[in-house]
Amino acid sequence: xxxxxxxxxxxxxxxxxxxxxxxxxxxxxxxxxxxxxxxxxxxxxxxxxxxxxxxxxxxxxxxxxxxxxxxxxxxxxxxxxxxxxxxxxxxxxxxxxxxxxxxxxxxxxxxxxxxxxxxxxxxxxxxxxxxxxxxxxxxxxxxxxxxxxxxxxxxxxxxxxxxxxxxxxxxxxxxxxxxxxxxxxxxxxxxxxxxxxxxxxxxxxxxxxxxxxxxxxxxxxxxxxxxxxxxxxxxxxxxxxxxxxxxxxxxxxxxxxxxxxxxxxxxxxxxxxxxxxxxxxxxxxxxxxxxxxxxxxxxxxxxxxxxxxxxxxxxxxxxxxxxxxxxxxxxxxxxxxxxxxxxxxxxxxxxxxxxxxxxxxxxxxxxxxxxxxxxxxxxxxxxxxxxxxxxxxxxxxxxxxxxxxxxxxxxxxxxxxxxxxxxxxxxxxxxxxxxxxxxxxxxxxxxxxxxxxxxxxxxxxxxxxxxxxxxxxxxxxxxxxxxxxxxxxxxxxxxxxxxxxxxxxxxxxxxxxxxxxxxxxxxxxxxxxxxxxxxxxxxxxxxxxxxxxxxxxxxxxxxxxxxxxxxxxxxxxxxxxxxxxxxxxxxxxxxxxxxxxxxxxxxxxxxxxxxxxxxx
Numbered sequence: 001x002x003x004x005x006x007x008x009x010x011x012x013x014x015x016x017x018x019x020x021x022x023x024x025x026x027x028x029x030x031x032x033x034x035x036x037x038x039x040x041x042x043x044x045x046x047x048x049x050x051x052x053x054x055x056x057x058x059x060x061x062x063x064x065x066x067x068x069x070x071x072x073x074x075x076x077x078x079x080x081x082x083x084x085x086x087x088x089x090x091x092x093x094x095x096x097x098x099x100x101x102x103x104x105x106x107x108x109x110x111x112x113x114x115x116x117x118x119x120x121x122x123x124x125x126x127x128x129x130x131x132x133x134x135x136x137x138x139x140x141x142x143x144x145x146x147x148x149x150x151x152x153x154x155x156x157x158x159x160x161x162x163x164x165x166x167x168x169x170x171x172x173x174x175x176x177x178x179x180x181x182x183x184x185x186x187x188x189x190x191x192x193x194x195x196x197x198x199x200x201x202x203x204x205x206x207x208x209x210x211x212x213x214x215x216x217x218x219x220x221x222x223x224x225x226x227x228x229x230x231x232x233x234x235x236x237x238x239x240x241x242x243x244x245x246x247x248x249x250x251x252x253x254x255x256x257x258x259x260x261x262x263x264x265x266x267x268x269x270x271x272x273x274x275x276x277x278x279x280x281x282x283x284x285x286x287x288x289x290x291x292x293x294x295x296x297x298x299x300x301x302x303x304x305x306x307x308x309x310x311x312x313x314x315x316x317x318x319x320x321x322x323x324x325x326x327x328x329x330x331x332x333x334x335x336x337x338x339x340x341x342x343x344x345x346x347x348x349x350x351x352x353x354x355x356x357x358x359x360x361x362x363x364x365x366x367x368x369x370x371x372x373x374x375x376x377x378x379x380x381x382x383x384x385x386x387x388x389x390x391x392x393x394x395x396x397x398x399x400x401x402x403x404x405x406x407x408x409x410x411x412x413x414x415x416x417x418x419x420x421x422x423x424x425x426x427x428x429x430x431x432x433x434x435x436x437x438x439x440x441x442x443x444x445x446x447x448x449x450x451x452x453x454x455x456x457x458x459x460x461x462x463x464x465x466x467x468x469x470x471x472x473x474x475x476x477x478x479x480x481x482x483x484x485x486x487x488x489x490x491x492x493x494x495x496x497x498x499x500x501x502x503x504x505x506x507x508x509x510x511x512x513x514x515x516x517x518x519x520x521x522x523x524x525x526x527x528x529x530x531x532x533x534x535x536x537x538x539x540x541x542x543x544x545x546x547x548x549x550x551x552x553x554x555x556x557x558x559x560x561x562x563x564x565x566x567x568x569x570x571x572x573x574x575x576x577x578x579x580x581x582x583x584x585x586x587x588x589x590x591x592x593x594x595x596x597x598x599x600x601x602x603x604x605x606x607x608x609x610x611x612x613x614x615x616x
Contacts (some may be wrong), residue, residue, distance in 0.1 A: 041129075076166040077167060198331055235526055261331070277334060292356045296323060321389060394466070567582070
């Protein structure tokens with residue numbers, strides 16, 4: 001009798017033992033198996049060394065990238081214990097490396113503050129590595145043990161004597177689990193630089209054995225900071241113009257929570273807040289960031305109202321106005337942090353909000369009272385931000401009123417398509433009237449619309465928001481696309497429910513100016529219509545650079561290599577063959593309608609040349 005495949009019984013229940021669960025579902029422990037997850041392995045090991053520094057036993061960490069896709073992390077901390085674990089009857093080193101939720105982080109007397117609190121960090125690295133070797137220096141001896149896919153392949157053995165202490169972890173990620181094994185030097189170096197700022201006095205070294213300098217030495221860097229977060233903020237703001245001569249520095253402690261904040265205002269318009277918990281980056285923020293924002297809004301608002309700076313304003317100042325042009329680093333040390341997920345992207349401890357808010361607020365209150373000139377500069381920046389925001393709101397409303405779906409008309413330069421189905425419709429944003437005219441002649445009127453743009457659009461990275469919505473070309477794009485901006489709970493959200501075209505194609509000349517215009521348009525979409533980018537509606541056309549002709553034969557070329565290959569195919573290596581003609585397309589306007597259609601606008605030929613197009 002054949003067993004029923006749909007039968008569900010006791011035998012269908014699987015109990016994964018040891019590190020098998022990590023290998024079965026790695027994403028639950030390190031977030032993903034792509035390049036981000038690959039680097040997460042390094043951070044788990046480095047975090048353990050950082051914890052030794054926080055405990056006062058480590059002042060140097062070395063990170064070495066080897067040529068065989070393996071990695072070594074070395075510290076001069078106390079070294080992982082190697083003695084016998086009474087309960088499990090095996091070496092403590094083997095317990096730490098092979099048992100989930102095992103480690104010294106659960107003992108408050110061992111680590112007062114720690115980043116790796118779940119006890120799964122280094123054991124996860126072991127489970128997801130095809131090879132790992134742990135070497136420990138402590139008690140005057142050197143011990144080692146090797147593993148494969150999380151399982152010991154040797155016993156813990158004594159291999160020598162040493163008067164040093166510390167731990168060396170060398171591992172090679174499992175190629176059957178990770179999509180790539182290529183560690184990025186820049187990613188590693190950037191994180192180590194952050195850690196140097198966050199840990200005053202700690203030396204961090206990185207060596208990449210895959211690359212050599214001109215003198216034959218390996219590529220390497222050393223990171224060390226004596227100024228800590230003050231230097232960190234200055235480093236982050238090095239390309240901006242600061243409003244204050246030095247950052248505001250806050251150091252406080254309450255209820256066993258250590259709070260350190262450095263903040264600086266600049267002449268820019270963006271808000272840049274970087275947050276950390278026990279040296280772990282919290283990209284999604286959390287309760288410590290909420291407390292910081294609450295303090296900023298409360299103290300600056302009170303100071304501005306008490307001193308009459310806001311009395312003449314006819315609109316309400318919002319929290320985002322107090323953070324325009326603000327660069328800040330918020331770092332807290334918490335004994336028992338509650339992270340949302342193993343990758344620790346957001347802090348969840350509710351009590352931290354009030355602690356950070358009070359600590360930051362107390363210092364800011366005294367700072368503003370003792371530095372009236374600096375306080376006036378900051379509050380003046382807030383007033384300008386609020387004024388610009390109100391102007392931007394009015395400009396957005398003006399754009400909405402002109403939208404085709406709210407009773408206005410389409411832009412005069414738009415040559416619309418006849419189809420009303422967004423799924424099949426596409427719009428070409430074309431550089432200039434000349435190219436726009438050619439595109440209008442060559443298009444398929446049924447599903448292709450053309451919107452010529454005049455020259456280089458506004459650089460939205462450097463412009464005030466209300467200036468952006470006042471820009472004619474940008475208003476035309478809003479109106480033509482049929483999208484709108486809505487405000488919900490203080491946040492601006494792009495509504496694309498009535499998007500009129502599901503393909504928005506940027507079509508500019510294949511030269512430096514064309515590339516610049518493409519970049520400006522892409523920047524606008526990324527900053528103000530990101531939903532279109534994320535949903536795959538934005539495309540960049542790839543017009544050819546050359547046409548090579550011989551008699552009735554012709555070939556379009558997108559690169560120098562293709563041009564040379566075409567000439568070779570027509571002349572068969574005969575350099576004296578003068579029958580080959582080469583046309584260089586300096587702009588779309590130099591192509592006739594038929595050429596533009598068959599090279600760039602025809603959907604069939606576009607699909608065939610997909611590798612030449614950049615699809616976002």
